[in-house]
Amino acid sequence: MFVKRFALAGAVTVAASAAYADGQASCDWENTTEVTMLSAAFEAWMAVSEGMAACGNFSPELDQEFRTKQPEGFAADPSLYQIGGVSNGTITPLLNQGTIRPLDDLIAAHGEHLTPNQLIQIDGDTMAVAMMVNTQHLMFREDILSDLGIDVPTTWEEVLAAAETIQEAGVVDYPLGATMKSGWNLAQEFVNMFGGFGGDFVNDDNTPNVNNEAGLAALDMMMRATEYMDPEYLVSDSTYVQQQFQQGTIAMANLWASRGGAMNDEAESQVVGLVASAAAPLAMEGGAPATTLWWDGIVIAANISDEEADNAFRLAMEGLDSETVAAAPEAAIWLIEGYTPNDMATGAIASATANPAPPNYPSTTQMGLMHTALGNELPAFFTGEVSAEEALAAVEAAYTVAAQEAGLLE
Amino acid sequence: MKFKTFIWFVGPSLFLMVLFIAAPLASVFLGSFRITQPVVQQIEVETCSAGFLAQTCTTELQTVPLIDEETGDIVTTTEWVGFLSYDRVLEPARAWAAITALDYNALMQIDFWSALRFTLMFTLVTLPLVIGVGLAIALAVNSAARSLRGPIIFISLLPFIITPVIGSLSIYWLFVGDGILTRGIEAWLDRDIAMFAQGWTIELLMLFYRVWHVAPFAFVIFYAGLQTVNQDTLESAIIDGASRFDRLRYVVIPHLMPLIIFIALIHLMDAYRVFDEIVGFRAEAHVTSLQYLTFDFLRPDDAGNRAFSRASASSMLTMLGIVVLLIPLLRRTWRDHKGSSH
Numbered sequence: 001m002f003v004k005r006f007a008l009a010g011a012v013t014v015a016a017s018a019a020y021a022d023g024q025a026s027c028d029w030e031n032t033t034e035v036t037m038l039s040a041a042f043e044a045w046m047a048v049s050e051g052m053a054a055c056g057n058f059s060p061e062l063d064q065e066f067r068t069k070q071p072e073g074f075a076a077d078p079s080l081y082q083i084g085g086v087s088n089g090t091i092t093p094l095l096n097q098g099t100i101r102p103l104d105d106l107i108a109a110h111g112e113h114l115t116p117n118q119l120i121q122i123d124g125d126t127m128a129v130a131m132m133v134n135t136q137h138l139m140f141r142e143d144i145l146s147d148l149g150i151d152v153p154t155t156w157e158e159v160l161a162a163a164e165t166i167q168e169a170g171v172v173d174y175p176l177g178a179t180m181k182s183g184w185n186l187a188q189e190f191v192n193m194f195g196g197f198g199g200d201f202v203n204d205d206n207t208p209n210v211n212n213e214a215g216l217a218a219l220d221m222m223m224r225a226t227e228y229m230d231p232e233y234l235v236s237d238s239t240y241v242q243q244q245f246q247q248g249t250i251a252m253a254n255l256w257a258s259r260g261g262a263m264n265d266e267a268e269s270q271v272v273g274l275v276a277s278a279a280a281p282l283a284m285e286g287g288a289p290a291t292t293l294w295w296d297g298i299v300i301a302a303n304i305s306d307e308e309a310d311n312a313f314r315l316a317m318e319g320l321d322s323e324t325v326a327a328a329p330e331a332a333i334w335l336i337e338g339y340t341p342n343d344m345a346t347g348a349i350a351s352a353t354a355n356p357a358p359p360n361y362p363s364t365t366q367m368g369l370m371h372t373a374l375g376n377e378l379p380a381f382f383t384g385e386v387s388a389e390e391a392l393a394a395v396e397a398a399y400t401v402a403a404q405e406a407g408l409l410e
Numbered sequence: 411m412k413f414k415t416f417i418w419f420v421g422p423s424l425f426l427m428v429l430f431i432a433a434p435l436a437s438v439f440l441g442s443f444r445i446t447q448p449v450v451q452q453i454e455v456e457t458c459s460a461g462f463l464a465q466t467c468t469t470e471l472q473t474v475p476l477i478d479e480e481t482g483d484i485v486t487t488t489e490w491v492g493f494l495s496y497d498r499v500l501e502p503a504r505a506w507a508a509i510t511a512l513d514y515n516a517l518m519q520i521d522f523w524s525a526l527r528f529t530l531m532f533t534l535v536t537l538p539l540v541i542g543v544g545l546a547i548a549l550a551v552n553s554a555a556r557s558l559r560g561p562i563i564f565i566s567l568l569p570f571i572i573t574p575v576i577g578s579l580s581i582y583w584l585f586v587g588d589g590i591l592t593r594g595i596e597a598w599l600d601r602d603i604a605m606f607a608q609g610w611t612i613e614l615l616m617l618f619y620r621v622w623h624v625a626p627f628a629f630v631i632f633y634a635g636l637q638t639v640n641q642d643t644l645e646s647a648i649i650d651g652a653s654r655f656d657r658l659r660y661v662v663i664p665h666l667m668p669l670i671i672f673i674a675l676i677h678l679m680d681a682y683r684v685f686d687e688i689v690g691f692r693a694e695a696h697v698t699s700l701q702y703l704t705f706d707f708l709r710p711d712d713a714g715n716r717a718f719s720r721a722s723a724s725s726m727l728t729m730l731g732i733v734v735l736l737i738p739l740l741r742r743t744w745r746d747h748k749g750s751s752h
Contacts, residue, residue, distance in 0.1 A: 071714045088459060093714025096448075097484060098477050117465050121458035128462035182695030204471055231607035232587045234695040249588070295460040296719070302482075335460055360459045364472055365450075368713025376706070379695035383609065386519060394519065401498050406715050407447030407487075408458040408473055 012116045015262025027055035027318050033311045034059070037298075038066050038073060039085020042258055044132050044296065047328035048085075052319035066090070074099035079301035082312035087296045088363045091120075091128060096365065100127060100299040106313040113321060118335050120297060130297035132258075132332035135280070136192060137291070137347030139245065139260065140252040142276040144171055156196075156221050156290065161254065163228035165392065166251050176228040177253035179245045180382070181237040187374035188292075192254070193218035195359055196290025202366040206408045207400040210370070211392035219381060219388040221283060226382065234379060245275060254280055254291070257348035261330040264344070277347025279354055289351045292361040295335075345405050366408060373398035417440045435729075442495050442722035446476035449485045493592070495723035499703075521703055522724070526699045526731070532617065533681040533735065540677055541670060544628025549658075552630070553635045561634070570626035578690025581619050582606075609696035616687040616697075624680070628673045633735070635669045675739050682732050700728045 034057055039045045041062035049060035062071065066085065071093040073080040079099065086094065094100045102125040106131040107114060111129070120128040138153065145152065145162070148169055153159040163175035179185045194201070199214030211266070226233055242259045246269040262268070280291035298316045300309050302400040322338030333345050341349055351358060361367075373395045381391035403409040450473050458467040476485045501520050508516035518524040551562050569577070584591040585605045596603050605611045639662055647657050662668075685701040690692065694702070707721035 003444075017424065067712055070712055090710040091713065093710070096475050096714065117460055117463070119458070119465070120460060121456075121465075121467075123456055133460060181692065186695075198624060206473060231602075231604035233607075235586070235606050235692040247588070293459075293461065297460070297614050333462065335462075344474050349462055357466075360466065361469075363457075363713075365475075365713045365715060366473065368711035368715050372711045372715075380519060383696060386513060390519075402715065402717060405445060405447070405498075405717055405719060407450055 026323070029055060029314075031055040031057045031311065032313055033057065033308060035083065035308075035315050036081045037061065037083035037085065037313050037316075038063065038070055038081045039083075039298075040064060040066050040087070040296070043261055043328065044258060044332035044334075045085055047324050047331045048131060048319035050319075051321065051324040051327070052315050055315055055318055058315060070094065071097060071099070074301050074303070076177065077303040078305075079303040082301055082308055083316050084298050084299045084301065085296065086128060087134070087294050088120075089294065089361050091299065092363045092365060092368065094299060095122065095127065099302050101302040101309060102126060103129065103300060103313065106300070106310060109310070110314045110317050113317075113337055115335065115337065118297070118320075120295070128297045128299045129316070129320065130295040130335055132296050132334050132336075133348070133352060134256060134258050134294040134296060134333065135291050135348050135351045136254045137257055137276055137280050137351045138252065138278045139255050139263070139347065140278070141172075141248075141271065141274055143274050144251045147171070152276075152278045154254075154279070155285070156193075156225070159281050159367055160224055160228070163225075163252065167228055172251045173249040174228060174230045174244075175251050176225055177236065177241040177250035177255070178225065178229055178233060179236060179238050179241055179253075179255065180226070180229075180233045181223075181240070182234050182379040182382075184377040185237050185375075186234070186378055186382075187371045189222060190218055190374050190378060191361070191371070192280070192290045192292060193221055193283055195285055195292060197221075198284070198287055201362070201370050202364075206366055206403055208370065208373075208403075210374075211389070211396050214390045216388050218283070219378075219391065223382070223388075233249040234382060246270060257333055257345065257351075258331075260344035260348075264330070275344075277344055279347055279350035280358070288356045288358045289354050291351050291358045293352055293358055294361050296332075335387055365406065366403065369402040369406060369408075370395075370399050373402060415421075415542060438722045438725055441718060442726050443492060444488055444490050445495065446488045447718045448488050449487060450475050454665035458597075491719070495719040496727070499720050499723045506557050521698065522700075522727075525698045525700045525703045528613070529682060529699045529701075529731070531613075532620070532684050532699070533678060535617055536620045536624070536681050537674060537677055538618075540624045540628050541673055543621060543625040544673065545632050545666075547625065547629040548632035548636055551633055556642065565630055567626045570624070572623070574623060575690050577623055577689050578616075578619055581615060582691050585615060606692070609693075612691055612693045612696050615695065616684075616691060617690075619687060620681065620684070624677060628677075631669050632666060632674060635666045639665050671739055671743060675736065675743075678735050678739070679732055682735060683728070700724065700731065704728065 037049065037052070037060045039060070039062055041064050045062055049062065052058050052060070067090050067358065070084055070086070070090065074084060074094055075097055084100065104126050107119070107126060107129070114129060118130045119126045120130055126353065138159070140152065144166060148165055150162045150165055153162050165177040166172065178189060180189055194210065194214055197214035197217045199212065200209055203209050230236065238256055238259060241250070241253050241255055242262050245253065245263055248270050260277060264272050266272050281287035282288070283290040298320070300313055318337055322336060325334045325336050325338045329339070330342060330344065333341065333348050377394040377398050378391055380386045380394070381388055386394070400409060438708060452471055454469055454472050455472045456467060456469045458465050477483070495656050499522050501522070505520055505523055518527065547566055551559055551566070554562055583589055583676045586592065587604060587606070592605065605615065643661055644657060647661055652660065658729050683701050684699045685705065688697070688699055688702045704721050707717040707724060710716040
């Protein structure tokens with residue numbers, strides 16, 4: 001029995017590496033200079049770094065703690081990494097410290113296949129090249145909804161109504177899942193909902209602006225949704241929700257588009273082909289979907305020689321070409337040429353192209369402080385220790401102290 | 411010993427102690443009294459971002475740090491602020507208002523005080539348990555058959571060998587919503603169990619975990635101590651008709667007292683710095699500790715901000731807390747030490 005299983009495992013490994021060999025991007029030039037990259041560690045980055053590795057001499061560092069390591073690594077002289085993988089949330093410290101370089105010359109030399117949509121421009125300079133967009137969208141079990149005769153929810157009220165019906169039918173453990181782990185995740189959920197209610201986080205003079213009607217409405221909606229969730233929702237992050245879907249314990253969740261591919265991964269999912277996606281639900285009539293738009297892309301360090309930068313950018317372009325998309329079409333909502341959206345992408349695209357469209361996640365110093373304050377202070381509301389007003393007041397107080405310490409407020 | 415020889419012996423250690431203990435401490439101490447801020451300016455920035463179909467461009471007012479043209483570094487100012495950072499961490503006015511209004515809940519809304527509450531509770535509850543359980547295991551092993559002692563000692567030591575983060579994570583995965591143990595208990599009791607949905611169950615798990623993890627250490631020390639108990643005294647106690655409990659109380663424990671104090675000292679220092687459990691059990695929503703508070707201040711957010719001054723203040727306060735806790739034990743050790751030198 002053991003031998004058989006062992007042999008089977010071996011066969012799977014061989015098959016997997018064969019598949020890699022098939023999908024492996026080729027590279028028509030030999031990279032001779034050492035290039036390093038630091039980025040997040042989800043599927044899309046793995047696909048991109050595989051494409052770049054084809055040229056040789058490339059050592060990627062895919063690390064979920066990249067947010068903490070990147071600012072220091074790029075501030076070093078010479079920079080510890082030539083290429084950085086960033087999103088619109090994490091590019092801020094690099095921009096603020098001036099540790100990444102404008103890419104216009106490099107794009108002119110090597111980036112002929114890039115579309116204008118991929119270029120992230122700050123005051124006319126292209127500072128990053130995006131490869132994919134990410135957003136939360138409503139993922140749901142198509143079979144459950146059609147069995148129970150529920151229309152795909154388009155607003156959060158409809159989500160709650162659907163959840164009630166599913167709960168009564170008792171077909172899953174919990175109707176809803178949500179990435180509400182206290183800290184960054186919970187704050188992000190609030191950011192989505194608050195934006196959906198038309199809220200604005202920070203005033204022009206850097207003072208906070210969350211203790212208002214939109215904030216109360218957002219907390220109220222989130223609290224109502226928690227009734228249909230696993231009671232341990234305060235420890236539930238994206239991976240946890242993904243697994244809940246894969247194991248068939250939940251029926252709906254507003255989840256990152258980048259997690260869609262995992263639903264149809266036959267190696268770990270019990271719900272292959274059963275999960276569909278739709279636009280993120282609206283928080284209020286006539287508003288934008290309650291979500292934020294993100295992009296992920298590459299930046300090039302400032303503290304390296306021009307030759308190194310040229311070489312690194314050329315290598316990066318190998319990772320951001322249509323071969324990568326062909327090898328891993330399901331890994332992301334690619335912005336790269338040659339991408340045809342699959343079923344799982346429809347929800348994210350519907351979210352992104354809704355009218356009015358959801359906002360880009362604001363990439364500012366203030367938002368960083370606000371996100372931390374939300375992540376630290378909101379859990380007390382969900383554990384029932386404080387009221388919504390008190391929680392929002394505490395958020396504003398925490399933000400104010402942090403902003404004073406950061407020199408943004410007097 | 412000649413002074414020169416003395417210096418040659420002690421000098422290197424002294425140098426390393428200054429370098430690795432005193433200097434960092436002094437810098438944190440200084441850091442808690444000053445705030446370094448970037449010089450910021452508000453400018454209009456046009457940002458063009460990727461959308462799925464088309465680029466979206468927005469112009470907005472952004473606050474960005476000023477960059478020195480020559481060095482390429484962010485321009486910063488450093489200011490002496492006295493006890494401002496301590497004030498921000500302790501929030502004495504708010505805390506006092508909550509105390510005078512006898513509003514426990516309001517006091518617990520201040521991060522520092524709620525962290526202090528948990529840290530103290532954690533330290534003081536685990537201390538007697540660790541000593542008691544450690545002593546119990548040691549006594550049990552000591553009276554076990556010789557052939558069995560080796561394997562028993564080996565197995566009892568295992569929890570201590572596991573790295574705290576890994577240990578707490580394993581316990582977490584056993585007890586989380588669909589963990590093996592939770593599923594088992596749910597099937598047995600036929601009810602839904604969510605250990606991580608409320609604070610007190612998490613605290614219980616953390617207490618249990620820490621005792622499970624540290625008791626083997628106490629056990630090993632006590633077991634070594636038990637080997638040195640004077641057998642003649644024990645035998646004469648038996649002849650005098652002392653029960654098992656009396657022998658333990660009047661012979662064994664007094665003999666082990668210095669070791670008990672040693673364990674207590676080490677454990678107080680360790681437990682007051684409780685941190686791994688908070689991370690491992692993902693307890694941030696319900697309980698945090700003083701070390702976690704410092705960690706949280708130091709951790710940069712997505713925009714790269716970190717609250718260094720408040721982190722310094724909070725770590726100085728943590729150190730102060732440990733010192734206060736240790737004073738009674740240190741005084742006792744000092745008295746014993748002085749007594750024995752006569």
